[in-house]
Amino acid sequence: MTKLVLDSQVLVNFRHHDFTGHGPHGCRWADVKSFRFPQGIQDSELLAALVAHEQFRDDYAGGGVDPAGTRHGPYWLKHVTAHAYLPVANTDTLRTLRSWASQHGSIPESLEKALASTVHAPIDSATSCYRLQDLGHEKFHDWGGVHIAFHEYIVIDQDRTLLTLLVAADD
Template sequence: MTQLVFDAQTFLNFRDYDFTEHGGHGYRWVDVKSFRIPQDTQDSELLTALIAHEQFRDDYAGGGVEPSGTRHGPYWLKHVTEHSYQLIGKAEALSRLRDWVDQHGPVPESLEADLASQVFAIVDSATSCYSLGDLGSKALHDWGGVHVDFHEYVAVDQERLLLRLVVAADD
C-alpha cells in the first residue's frame, strides 16, 4: 500500500485577523495538511492512502486528529472513499475557494496575503486537484451538520512529490 508521510500543518483562523473595516470573519478557517508522496504513484492510490492515514481522522470541530477515530469532517469515515472525490480543474477550485473567502465581503490584506501564499498557491501549483463531493445526509455523523460550509480539496503535486489536504470551513 502507498505510504504518505505527514509533513506539516498550517491553520489560518480568520478570527486572528483584523476585520474592523471589512465584512467579518464569519467564524471561518482553512486547515492545510501536507504529505510527502512516493514518486510515480497514481492519484487513485494517493487518495486511498490519504483516507487510510491517521491525519485524515479529523472531525474539524475542535477535537483534532483521533488516530482510531471514525469521523472525517461532517462524515462518518466509512462513507469516504477515493470515489468520493471528483477531479476538478485548478481554476474551478480556486474560483470556489475565492467565492467562499469573499462571501462576507473583502478580507484584510494580511489574511489575503496568507491565503495567497499558503492556500491559493498550493492549489495553483498542483498537477491535479480533487474536490470532496457531497456524500448525502446518510453519510453525516451524529453531529456532522455543525459546519454551514465545508469545502475540501486534495491538491496533488507530482513534480514536488507533495499532497495537500485543504479544508475550508466555518464553526
C-alpha cells in the same frame, strides 16, 4: 500501500485577523495538511493512501486528529473513500475558495497574503485536484451538520511529490 509522510500542517484562522470595517466574517478557517510521497505513484493510489492515513481522522470541529476516530469532517469516516473525490479544475477550486473567503465582503490584506501562500499556492502548482463530493445528509455523523459551509480538496503535485489536503469551513 503507498506511505504518505506528513510534511506540515497549517491552520489559517479568520478569527486571528482584524476585520474592522470588513464585514461579519465570523468563525471561519482553512486547514492545510501537506504530505510527501514517493515519486511515480498514481493519483488513485495517493487518494486511497490519504483516506487510510491517521491524519485523515479529523472531524474539523475542534477535536483535531483522533487516531481511533470514526469521523471525517461532517461524515462518518466509513463513507469517505477515495471514490468520494471527483476531479476538478484548479481554476474552479481557486474560484470556489476565493468566493468562500470573501463571501461577507473584502478581506484584509494580511489574510489575503496568508491564503495566497498557504491555500492558493499548492493549487496553483498542482498537477491534479480533487474535491470531496457531497455525500448527502444520510452519511452525516451524529453532529455532522455543524458546519455552515465545508469545502474539501485534495491537491496533488506530482512534480514536487506533494499531496495537500485543504479544508475550508464555517462554524
